Amino acid sequence: MKSADRSRLPEVGADPVFVFPSIVHQTLANGLAVRFVEHRSAPVVTFVLQVEGGAAEDPPALHGLAAVAADMLDEGTGSMNALEVSDAIARLGADYDLDVGPDATTIALTTLERFTGRAAALLADIVTRPALREADFDRVRQLRVDRLRQLKDVPSAMAERAFLQLLYGEHPYGHLTIGRLESLRAMVLPDVVSFHQTAYRPSRATLVIAGPMAAGDAFRLVESAFGEWSEPPMASGTKASAASIEPPAIPAARLAVVPRDGAAQSELRIGHLSARRDTPDYFPLLVMNAVMGGQFVSRINLKLREEKGYTYGARTGFDWRRGQAPFVLQASVHSGATADAIRDSLTELADIRGVRPPSESELALAKASITRGYPRNFETVAQVSRGAAQLALFGLPDSYFETFVGRVNAVTAADVMSAAERYLDPERMLTLVVGDLPAIRESLDALGLGALQVLPVEV
């Protein structure tokens, strides 16, 4: 029997071959774009219905409308009330999941293969024929108002809210999907009905199905469930899309605090608006972020967690959207280490485009960690269908999955540096802290980031 050679780590062999799932398209007569992915690893099917209407379509006085409209979908449909819809979903053993993003709303239903037909019909009822009744609206809105009040006590939510507002100002991307107290209180049922008519129309929707079936069967099923979905009478609107609206310039103020007296930790956000998802520099930025803070072995996490012990974890990332997306560093750090953590973070963010560009070994590690485990993203029907929905959202080609690894591996050190120079500007990054202001004020003033702006704790 062979025994282990502990003088060195074992070699890793060549990457195994993986055949990425292929996507089959069909468009129904009503305009609904359908994508099907055959996936036979388990008797499970996922439907993802994605409509091109997210929180960025909230009218300025009605922030939170897209989310309320999404919430109302399963609150009753046709002859069923909210309880009966919930019961019907449960009887299929299904997982029903809503995600309201800035650019789109996705409704996902995962069920057992044997319930595929019933699930398709139920999803069609929910999305295309919601009852939108006054009593349900009143309850749903009130629960969201109560939830919003509770978010005041959740540091990460307060940070997210304040940071979006500081970065985007009045831009349609500048608010949380849950909205504000004032706007939720101002909302009436006709607002929901009108949002539903504008956003939920076959011409603005994509339906993805992934599961153990043949394409022909999947398309027949969709035709029978969604074929009668007709384009609502309202014009689809001429409003400019959020992605085409220029966000405000990077603000001059560089340091802001949302006070949280006595907080044991400071919640940090450091960043600015950066690139769009369709940037030609997407792959260099992906690699750059992996080096910077996109994974455990990254400069930020190794510095703040493994070297300094300031935090349980720190990371960076792009919150990708069709329009300009933020690049953000986030961490929750021990209150006493707040200023030191900010100083170290800003140093790391500056060094990558200056005195310490990514080394060959850092680049190799970043690229390998992104590419070699890539097939892991295709294990379940839920992963595969969401992946296909993302391609639709960002207008990416079907060849995206199979070309992904090659494109990441083609990124050079020079590509990363030029992307970092174009899209990272440490001198103008904004730092936000949700923390114990009296305890940390003095050390924050000493950072030299200019006047400290104290933000109200409001929802």
Add this chain to the structure above:
Amino acid sequence: MIDLPFTKRTLANGLDVIVHEDHHVPMVAVNIWYHVGSKDEQPGRTGFAHLFEHLMFEGSEHHNAGYFPPLQRAGGLLNGSTNTDRTNYWEVVPTSAIDLALWMESDRMGYLLPALTQERFETQRDVVLNERRQNYENRPYGLALMAILAELYPPSHPYNWMTIGSADDIRSMRLEEVHAFFRTYYHPANASLVLAGDIDTERGFALAEQYFGELEPGPRPPAVDAAAQLGTERRVVHEDRVELPRVYMAWHTPAMFADGDAELDLVAELLASGKMSRLYKSLVYERRIAVDVSAYQSSRQLGSFCVMAATAAPGRSLAEVAAVMESEVERFIVEGPTGDEMERVTAQAEAQFVYRLQTIGGFGGKSDQLNAYNVMRGDPGYFRADLDRYRRATPEGVRAVAERFLAFDRRVVLSVVPRGQALLALPASRPTTVT
């Protein structure tokens, strides 16, 4: 018929090895369980098992550096977790990196201590203190479970504290204690290894022997045996940075896999999962006196507990909320679930068994399930029997466990109220001391 097939062998040093083949994706999940958790800690040394888990990522004798870089460079994902009963570690790696993952897992099982320095120890102690602040102290209702456990279990029972431990205990830990802990619990005879995914069964066993066969078995650790029961109702109040008061009720229930455990799972589902559940429908949907409800059976080796909670809507009192919760539980105990309700929750339970078969690795994937069954039942093939526990449940069986275990005069009732507003708690509640 859904199933989770496997092959199991035990190495000469006592290490259980289980292999499951699934060739859909060219990846292999490596999953290892050590049968040690916070149940093995002593009062005053709480949080130790979890702090130790952190140290397992910092290096071992033959790879005296962090565990993340080599595995990430190979495209692997890795993590670990500690609970009351066990500690697990896993990697999901491309098939081409299986040797690497096994080399590293075996090196830290056999040769951890020479790499453990005071500096690494102190840094991870700080990281854990940050984890505690972030996930418990600085989170609304984050200390509620800690307060409940302190009332459910006497101070000598290891479920009296949470796995994260007390901050004072964590601060006072010393490197020397790590050595004894490692020798007692981290060796082949107290561990179970699963390989699941794109690997041939015989090759899996050969690799396990190659990397782990040389390791010395340690002594079987002492069995932990601790019992707890409540003779009365215990009412406590915890003041927290929260907007809305919440009431929790908790009871002792049968241990993981014991008679009644699965039924209590279903009781919790019937009471608080989905809009049709008894508590949601009554408190949130119809009366609108609560903004959310929850319930779960926390299944554990030495004994479980069942907890339910509801958050009062603005302007509503915890007394009113608690009274409606109690009347719903009482009604459930008298009437039991309807046939319709049973159909709904068993359909959901069965579907969850299928969904859990979709991933080879990670928390809750197939490799983790095989280890759970092996370590907690001594039988990795318990999947079908586990599913049968839910299929066989009857309305009367479910009603009967509710009656037997959810007694109002033997429970913990916790009110979590906004700071400075202790008066919002249920009457006769004592203040808790958790921090």
